[in-house]
Amino acid sequence: MICAVMQPTFFPWLGYFDLIDNADHFVFYDDVQFVKQSWQVRNRIKTANGVQYINVLTKKNNLDSNINEIQIEYKKPWKKKLLKTIFYTYQKAPFFNEVYPFLENILKKDFENLAENNLFLVREIANKIGIKTIFHISSELQSLDGTKDARLVDICHELKCKTYLSPYGSSIYIEEHQPGGAFTDHQIELLYQNYQHPKYDQAFGEYISHLSIIDVLFYVGFEKSLELIRAGRAPYFSSQDVIKKEA
DSSP states (O other), X not given: OEEEEEOOOSSOXXXXXXXXXXXXXXXXXXXXXXXXXXXXXXXXXXXTTEEEEEEOOBOOOOTTSBGGGOBBOOSSOHHHHHHHHHHHHHTTSTTHHHHHHHHHHHTTOOOSBHHHHHHHHHHHHHHHHTOOOEEEEGGGSSOOOSOHHHHHHHHHHHTTOSEEEEOGGGHHHHTSSSTTHHHHHTTOEEEEOOBOOOOOOOSSSSOOOSOOHHHHXXXXXXXXXXXXXXXXXXXXXXXXXXXXXXX
16 A cells, blocks of 8 residues: 655646555645745646746735644635636636636635645545545544654554655655665655656647646646646656665
């Protein structure tokens, strides 16, 4: 069984959904510190005027708060503006008629905090495109103690997973003190995602990668999106591969 853990981000990119699709159990890491102007609150789409950020508007919260403590601002019409931007950007996209009503519908639901909002959007899209992974929320698990890779080890034990699949960027802290980090001491196989972003037809000139999943949905459609996501999957990196690559 494979476990993967990621912070709940706002309309994430293809690699995020590939990580979910690779795992048997995916955990939304909602009780870790909020980072202002991060992927937790924004993402990118491609418009006629180039790349543009789309955002979820949050209240002026304490910056030491966790993601599941960050409140969303509903006194300002950010959702209306977001849908207007999406409408005018993608109204001529081949799958506009099926994707726009879906996004309009899932954005109708309001949530008290940022984590709930983001994980709802991710789950709805994942289910719509055919991902069958089991979802969990870290704050609802028993494994609440420990930091960084030590807590990830506890989560793997709780979910009875013998393999942990990590985003490549997390190797910075996992490999900091020893190869394989805390996973090595607990006989949990550590693998790193190796994602090569696939290309697809886009409007507005030269191709741009690493955009929000929204862009893919409008140009590829629900039926073919998971196939495209999986097209970017390359063999995993091991801990030793990462060490050699970074040497």
